[in-house]
Amino acid sequence: xxxxxxxxxxxxxxxxxxxxxxxxxxxxxxxxxxxxxxxxxxxxxxxxxxxxxxxxxxxxxxxxxxxxxxxxxxxxxxxxxxxxxxxxxxxxxxxxxxxxxxxxxxxxxxxxxxxxxxxxxxxxxxxxxxxxxxxxxxxxxxxxxxxxxxxxxxxxxxxxxxxxxxxxxxxxxxxxxxxxxxxxxxxxxxxxxxxxxxxxxxxxxxxxxxxxxxxxxxxxxxxxxxxxxxxxxxxxxxxxxxxxxxxxxxxxxxxxxxxxxxxxxxxxxxxxxxxxxxxxxxxxxxxxxxxxxxxxxxxxxxxxxxxxxxxxxxxxxxxxxxxxxxxxxxxxxxxxxxxxxxxxxxxxxxxxxxxxxxxxxxxxxxxxxxxxxxxxxxxxxxxxxxxxxxxxxxxxxxxxxxxxxxxxxxxxxxxxx
Numbered sequence: 001x002x003x004x005x006x007x008x009x010x011x012x013x014x015x016x017x018x019x020x021x022x023x024x025x026x027x028x029x030x031x032x033x034x035x036x037x038x039x040x041x042x043x044x045x046x047x048x049x050x051x052x053x054x055x056x057x058x059x060x061x062x063x064x065x066x067x068x069x070x071x072x073x074x075x076x077x078x079x080x081x082x083x084x085x086x087x088x089x090x091x092x093x094x095x096x097x098x099x100x101x102x103x104x105x106x107x108x109x110x111x112x113x114x115x116x117x118x119x120x121x122x123x124x125x126x127x128x129x130x131x132x133x134x135x136x137x138x139x140x141x142x143x144x145x146x147x148x149x150x151x152x153x154x155x156x157x158x159x160x161x162x163x164x165x166x167x168x169x170x171x172x173x174x175x176x177x178x179x180x181x182x183x184x185x186x187x188x189x190x191x192x193x194x195x196x197x198x199x200x201x202x203x204x205x206x207x208x209x210x211x212x213x214x215x216x217x218x219x220x221x222x223x224x225x226x227x228x229x230x231x232x233x234x235x236x237x238x239x240x241x242x243x244x245x246x247x248x249x250x251x252x253x254x255x256x257x258x259x260x261x262x263x264x265x266x267x268x269x270x271x272x273x274x275x276x277x278x279x280x281x282x283x284x285x286x287x288x289x290x291x292x293x294x295x296x297x298x299x300x301x302x303x304x305x306x307x308x309x310x311x312x313x314x315x316x317x318x319x320x321x322x323x324x325x326x327x328x329x330x331x332x333x334x335x336x337x338x339x340x341x342x343x344x345x346x347x348x349x350x351x352x353x354x355x356x357x358x359x360x361x362x363x364x365x366x367x368x369x370x371x372x373x374x375x376x377x378x379x380x381x382x383x384x385x386x387x388x389x390x391x392x393x394x395x396x397x398x399x400x401x402x403x404x405x406x407x408x409x410x411x412x413x414x415x416x417x
Contacts, residue, residue, distance in 0.1 A: 186249065259281025270335055
């Protein structure tokens with residue numbers, strides 16, 4: 001009977017997670033911006049469909065992550081001397097934990113508009129949350145007590161304009177990305193102890209940019225895909241993207257596409273990996289991930305430089321790629337061919353990446369407006385919802401709620417009927 005009950009509880013928790021009740025990392029359970037929710041609100045304002053609104057101190061562009069009855073996010077002082085992990089009660093919006101994780105004596109300067117010292121999104125699982133502030137430190141906290149279980153502050157990198165790459169969990173590993181002015185590498189830590197399991201230097205050919213470290217930096221978050229039955233850790237960087245065995249760090253393939261400041265996580269579907277090159281390079285491109293070594297000349301399916309986003313990430317749904325660039329131009333491409341299906345000017349500026357649930361797209365702008373429309377072969381906007389301040393952070397979705405972080409507050413947006 002005890003074994004049966006244990007199995008029942010395990011299956012129940014798995015079913016809840018599968019139903020979209022948690023949002024454990026940047027851009028959701030699969031890192032692709034999709035949620036299983038079907039009853040999200042389409043309209044809201046400061047007075048409509050707001051369950052709670054909670055002020056978050058200082059500055060941070062990290063997205064919220066959700067697990068069980070908790071919502072976690074990070075923040076930091078504007079000068080970068082103090083870095084925090086904040087936990088909010090999912091039901092009430094009350095701040096449960098507000099922990100200063102790191103003191104930093106001499107933080108490097110950053111671009112105060114485009115970035116903060118708390119831009120990487122945490123990763124969370126049952127009982128543990130992993131907060132990451134780039135080279136300033138990574139820590140594992142107990143989600144019940146907010147006690148720091150382990151920390152690492154010995155992974156160097158000059159981010160030049162601040163960190164932004166988010167950690168991901170793969171099995172027993174916490175995988176970190178460091179693409180800086182001086183050093184470019186990945187590190188996989190044992191998530192239980194924080195000890196290094198493997199570390200892999202990028203090894204890209206930077207001869208075309210010589211000693212210009214500014215063109216070597218990037219801010220992307222990797223993703224793990226299963227290709228022909230085997231896992232691939234696909235990790236975009238400046239100049240190119242590489243795929244690795246996530247268990248060992250062994251490189252599987254690489255593609256050179258140019259560009260710098262790559263920020264978008266990769267997407268995978270229809271036998272292709274979809275990438276954005278950031279500033280410069282090929283823009284948006286599709287690569288077949290079944291090659292070995294340098295596949296630049298053999299596995300590039302298509303590329304499209306015009307209209308490509310440099311900060312936000314595309315979203316793949318129904319064989320279509322949906323995206324919005326920072327100047328407010330939204331577009332849709334056929335994933336198989338790269339052919340443009342539609343393009344619309346939403347207006348405003350965008351740093352947050354779109355999310356999708358119930359067949360609807362949500363584009364959150366820096367101007368405080370979220371544009372909602374159907375994910376289809378023509379753009380049909382159903383609502384433009386305004387809040388008092390704008391979003392730099394990509395929203396989270398859990399249950400029937402949107403969790404929107406503006407520059408100053410965290411909102412739970414949900415229908416009250």
